[in-house]
Amino acid sequence: MALENPYANSLDGLEIEDPVQSFFDYCKKREAVRVKRESGESFPWSDDPILQKGRFLNVFREDDKVSKSIIEFAESAKDDLPLLIQALFFSRWCNRDSTIEQLKLGDLSNPEALKEKLIGLEQWENYTAYPVENSHWDEKPYSRIDAATYKFYEKKDELTQIVLNSNKNVITATKNINKQFMMSNDFPIFMALIDIAWFREDVIPITTDVPTGIGAEPYLDRLQKFLKLNSHQDVGLKMIELQKEYWPDAKRDFYPIDIEYQSCECRKYFSYVNGTKKFEGKNLFSI
Numbered sequence: 001m002a003l004e005n006p007y008a009n010s011l012d013g014l015e016i017e018d019p020v021q022s023f024f025d026y027c028k029k030r031e032a033v034r035v036k037r038e039s040g041e042s043f044p045w046s047d048d049p050i051l052q053k054g055r056f057l058n059v060f061r062e063d064d065k066v067s068k069s070i071i072e073f074a075e076s077a078k079d080d081l082p083l084l085i086q087a088l089f090f091s092r093w094c095n096r097d098s099t100i101e102q103l104k105l106g107d108l109s110n111p112e113a114l115k116e117k118l119i120g121l122e123q124w125e126n127y128t129a130y131p132v133e134n135s136h137w138d139e140k141p142y143s144r145i146d147a148a149t150y151k152f153y154e155k156k157d158e159l160t161q162i163v164l165n166s167n168k169n170v171i172t173a174t175k176n177i178n179k180q181f182m183m184s185n186d187f188p189i190f191m192a193l194i195d196i197a198w199f200r201e202d203v204i205p206i207t208t209d210v211p212t213g214i215g216a217e218p219y220l221d222r223l224q225k226f227l228k229l230n231s232h233q234d235v236g237l238k239m240i241e242l243q244k245e246y247w248p249d250a251k252r253d254f255y256p257i258d259i260e261y262q263s264c265e266c267r268k269y270f271s272y273v274n275g276t277k278k279f280e281g282k283n284l285f286s287i
Contacts, residue, residue, distance in 0.1 A: 024246035215264035
């Protein structure tokens with residue numbers, strides 16, 4: 001099911017002379033913010049007014065707060081693939097580090113008690129990061145909280161089999177799982193699946209091609225046109241190659257997920273430049 005892209009026109013009318021250079025310039029500036037902040041320097045950590053005022057994810061996913069909490073939460077399940085997959089789907093349906101950090105892996109084995117615990121929190125889910133709509137299994141509908149607690153517990157073995165039958169390809173796995181889930185936006189599915197690569201590259205390798213999220217599409221389109229390539233997946237591979245030229249001293253090599261991830265962040269950044277995104281509400285950074 002196609003979702004209308006609310007970001008499709010966010011860069012319309014804006015000239016970006018060299019989107020490759022701009023991509024790596026943005027990444028280097030954003031990573032410098034993280035390094036300065038984590039070293040204890042005082043705000044502001046950048047002389048760029050957009051980076052001072054706007055909210056942006058870290059360049060490397062493992063540095064984000066939610067990612068850190070997920071890695072710690074799910075680490076002990078890495079040798080039990082169905083439990084690992086349940087933990088990762090739960091975590092991405094929750095997507096809130098303060099909630100995940102209050103739980104133990106064993107909480108997933110009692111859906112009823114887990115749901116009661118989540119309801120008892122002031123806010124259990126992060127509903128601003130990306131939409132997580134109702135989903136299905138065999139056409140049975142599940143709310144977000146019922147999917148997080150009941151569905152992933154009940155269907156973890158079936159989910160695991162779908163993943164294993166997808167030939168280590170996260171795009172294929174995302175599509176195959178969404179045949180059951182029937183979500184108009186399959187991004188939460190993809191996020192849970194790509195997280196598997198942190199623990200089990202034998203199931204989902206970190207080098208796998210990734211689908212294009214709606215937030216990344218406008219900037220990936222710019223890169224694809226500039227590089228004269230045939231697909232966003234080709235763009236990912238080329239940008240990984242170009243990292244050696246544009247950012248050789250980065251803390252690690254990029255993977256396809258990083259190019260997609262940061263293309264979304266570049267779209268945000270240049271939306272501020274273009275005036276199609278405003279410094280207000282959830283977009284406004286606060287210490």
